[in-house]
Amino acid sequence: MLEDVKRALRSVVMITVTPFDAAGEVNAPGYRSVLRRTLDAGIDVVTPNGNTSEFYSLTAAERDRALELTVEEAADRALVVAGVGYDVRTAAESARKARDAGAQAIMVHQPVHPYLSAAGWVDYHRAVADAVPELGVVCYLRSPHIPAGALAELARVAPNFVGVKYAVPDPVAFGQAVTVVDDAAGAGRLVWICGLAETWAPFFWPVGAEGFTSGLANVTPELSLRLLATLHTGDRDGAMALWRQLKPFEDLRAANGSADNVTVVKEALAQLGLCARTVRPPISELPTAGQAEVADWLKSVN
Amino acid sequence: MLEDVKRALRSVVMITVTPFDAAGEVNAPGYRSVLRRTLDAGIDVVTPNGNTSEFYSLTAAERDRALELTVEEAADRALVVAGVGYDVRTAAESARKARDAGAQAIMVHQPVHPYLSAAGWVDYHRAVADAVPELGVVCYLRSPHIPAGALAELARVAPNFVGVKYAVPDPVAFGQAVTVVDDAAGAGRLVWICGLAETWAPFFWPVGAEGFTSGLANVTPELSLRLLATLHTGDRDGAMALWRQLKPFEDLRAANGSADNVTVVKEALAQLGLCARTVRPPISELPTAGQAEVADWLKSVN
Numbered sequence: 001m002l003e004d005v006k007r008a009l010r011s012v013v014m015i016t017v018t019p020f021d022a023a024g025e026v027n028a029p030g031y032r033s034v035l036r037r038t039l040d041a042g043i044d045v046v047t048p049n050g051n052t053s054e055f056y057s058l059t060a061a062e063r064d065r066a067l068e069l070t071v072e073e074a075a076d077r078a079l080v081v082a083g084v085g086y087d088v089r090t091a092a093e094s095a096r097k098a099r100d101a102g103a104q105a106i107m108v109h110q111p112v113h114p115y116l117s118a119a120g121w122v123d124y125h126r127a128v129a130d131a132v133p134e135l136g137v138v139c140y141l142r143s144p145h146i147p148a149g150a151l152a153e154l155a156r157v158a159p160n161f162v163g164v165k166y167a168v169p170d171p172v173a174f175g176q177a178v179t180v181v182d183d184a185a186g187a188g189r190l191v192w193i194c195g196l197a198e199t200w201a202p203f204f205w206p207v208g209a210e211g212f213t214s215g216l217a218n219v220t221p222e223l224s225l226r227l228l229a230t231l232h233t234g235d236r237d238g239a240m241a242l243w244r245q246l247k248p249f250e251d252l253r254a255a256n257g258s259a260d261n262v263t264v265v266k267e268a269l270a271q272l273g274l275c276a277r278t279v280r281p282p283i284s285e286l287p288t289a290g291q292a293e294v295a296d297w298l299k300s301v302n
Numbered sequence: 303m304l305e306d307v308k309r310a311l312r313s314v315v316m317i318t319v320t321p322f323d324a325a326g327e328v329n330a331p332g333y334r335s336v337l338r339r340t341l342d343a344g345i346d347v348v349t350p351n352g353n354t355s356e357f358y359s360l361t362a363a364e365r366d367r368a369l370e371l372t373v374e375e376a377a378d379r380a381l382v383v384a385g386v387g388y389d390v391r392t393a394a395e396s397a398r399k400a401r402d403a404g405a406q407a408i409m410v411h412q413p414v415h416p417y418l419s420a421a422g423w424v425d426y427h428r429a430v431a432d433a434v435p436e437l438g439v440v441c442y443l444r445s446p447h448i449p450a451g452a453l454a455e456l457a458r459v460a461p462n463f464v465g466v467k468y469a470v471p472d473p474v475a476f477g478q479a480v481t482v483v484d485d486a487a488g489a490g491r492l493v494w495i496c497g498l499a500e501t502w503a504p505f506f507w508p509v510g511a512e513g514f515t516s517g518l519a520n521v522t523p524e525l526s527l528r529l530l531a532t533l534h535t536g537d538r539d540g541a542m543a544l545w546r547q548l549k550p551f552e553d554l555r556a557a558n559g560s561a562d563n564v565t566v567v568k569e570a571l572a573q574l575g576l577c578a579r580t581v582r583p584p585i586s587e588l589p590t591a592g593q594a595e596v597a598d599w600l601k602s603v604n
Contacts, residue, residue, distance in 0.1 A: 051415075051416050051417070054415070056388070056389060056413065056414045056415040056416070057389045057390065057415055058389060059389060059391055059392060086358070086388075087358060087359050087360060087361060087582075088359065088582065088583050088584075089361055090361060111358065111583075111584040112358045112414045113353075113356070113358040113359055113584050113585065114353050114358070114444075114560065114563075115353070115559075115560045115561055115562070115563040115564060115565075115584075115585050116559070116561060116584045116585065117558070117561040117562065117565070117584065117585050117586045118561070118586075119586035120561075120581070120582075120583045120584040120585040120586035121583070121584045123583035123584070123586065124583035124584040127583060142416075143559065144559075145558055145559035145561065256419070256447055257417075257418070257445065257446075257447035258416065258417045259417055259418060259419040259420070259422075259447065260417070260419065261416075261417040262417060263417075263419070279422070280389075280390060280422075281390050281413075281422045281423070281424075281425035281426035281429060282390075282413040282415050282417075282418045282419065282422040282423045282425070282426040283415065283417050283418065283419045283422040284419045284420075284421035284422035284425065
């Protein structure tokens with residue numbers, strides 16, 4: 001079972017968007033149809049309640065609902081890796097809910113606590129992993145202050161820790177982390193996922209990445225899947241051509257400290273007629289100029 | 303009323319620690335006695351559910367309890383500025399709870415959402431402020447991506463927005479923010495609080511800070527209050543002597559990306575016999591060497 005999860009993770013890990021209706025409430029039919037379109041295109045790993053899902057803007061009930069909708073649409077077509085987070089008790093409780101809802105794995109958000117120690121980081125993730133021993137656990141590493149030794153230690157104490165969503169923009173540190181964990185726990189103990197999406201995937205690939213997360217896949221799943229294929233086959237020219245094609249979209253998302261990371265995705269989905277562009281504070285809709293840039297990019301890939 | 307809150311904020315804004323018992327549960331008697339000792343020493347502004355309170359490690363029920371304990375001990379002796387946060391609906395609901403519990407003000411944590419836009423930041427804070435028009439609202443600014451114009455805009459649309467807890471470690475940007483808001487909204491419209499505690503307070507003072515946050519005050523309230531007095535009177539030599547005295551303690555807290563920010567405070571309180579050193583993941587207790595450093599520092603100031 002855990003080996004199945006690991007095998008499945010070597011893919012495009014799409015973070016689902018959470019469409020809202022005009023009143024700002026979760027739009028369940030919109031959620032289903034956006035997700036179904038990507039599954040039809042071949043997406044086979046989905047994470048509800050990730051950052052692109054506006055996880056931190058959803059109430060607890062809405063997070064449960066997003067998980068439920070995802071499992072209903074995707075459970076027999078894709079690996080569902082449910083995002084869980086907040087304080088350690090809430091995260092463990094959310095993990096149990098994910099199991100009960102039918103998810104096969106969880107993605108543990110980096111603790112929102114602004115202070116993280118290496119030992120505390122391990123304890124946090126171990127407690128969450130221990131709550132669902134039958135589920136695969138992926139950690140989401142965003143802090144440069146968590147040393148590779150903490151990953152190795154978690155691999156030692158938590159048998160169901162199966163993967164790392166690595167999101168520190170430092171490929172050298174990433175390669176070092178893979179090396180340290182491989183040396184301590186054995187090659188292949190963990191699956192390494194580039195947590196910085198398509199922009200960074202080619203740079204994490206040479207030292208161990210076998211999958212990458214994606215928000216873009218909500219919009220153009222085939223682009224993300226083609227990038228994955230070129231990386232898997234070592235088609236450098238093909239990968240670079242795709243990278244250049246998708247980069248302007250990812251640049252729009254990354255500008256101003258990623259202010260529009262989700263907004264740009266929802267704008268594109270709105271222009272494609274798939275859901276409203278509505279987002280919740282602390283993010284906001286694109287101004288007209290930004291909307292035009294998204295339109296230009298969509299034209300460039302269609 | 304709001305003017306009273308503003309006047310009171312020009313002080314040491316102590317963030318309360320949340321003592322745990324040996325089983326890791328919130329220790330109410332410990333909470334009360336640690337807090338009472340600081341009030342006895344003259345602390346007159348307290349924030350429960352701040353970062354030093356391990357806000358992000360507490361469950362919703364525990365956050366309510368910490369607020370309740372604080373109001374019971376401090377309401378007639380100090381200004382209570384209750385920390386609120388998470389998604390916008392939860393933050394607004396927590397603000398109403400703070401009002402109902404008897405707090406006079408709230409401190410809105412920077413939204414945990416990893417993506418912030420200027421307009422979204424304003425909308426988020428406005429929604430929370432609108433939920434409690436009779437309470438003073440202090441925002442907690444940690445991101446360098448929120449422009450000063452967003453602060454001015456919030457001051458325009460939210461009459462009860464009274465102060466900024468500024469925690470970007472850049473005094474030039476701080477001075478610029480004060481200037482922009484003063485120009486747009488009038489001098490004195492907002493109270494500016496150095497949100498980076500004693501270490502940074504002297505550097506924020508020349509351009510507008512009139513108070514500072516403190517975790518140290520849980521341990522040595524008199525040191526923090528003396529620093530405040532020297533800053534208010536312009537006693538540069540006195541301030542620098544105090545700064546040099548407290549700096550080693552704050553350095554222990556700041557090391558390794560602030561991994562031990564809270565841990566060091568609780569370690570000192572434990573050595574003083576005031577509460578257990580227990581913290582919750584994702585942070586962890588100090589190793590023996592760190593405990594000795596805290597002991598040495600306590601000796602140096604007693």
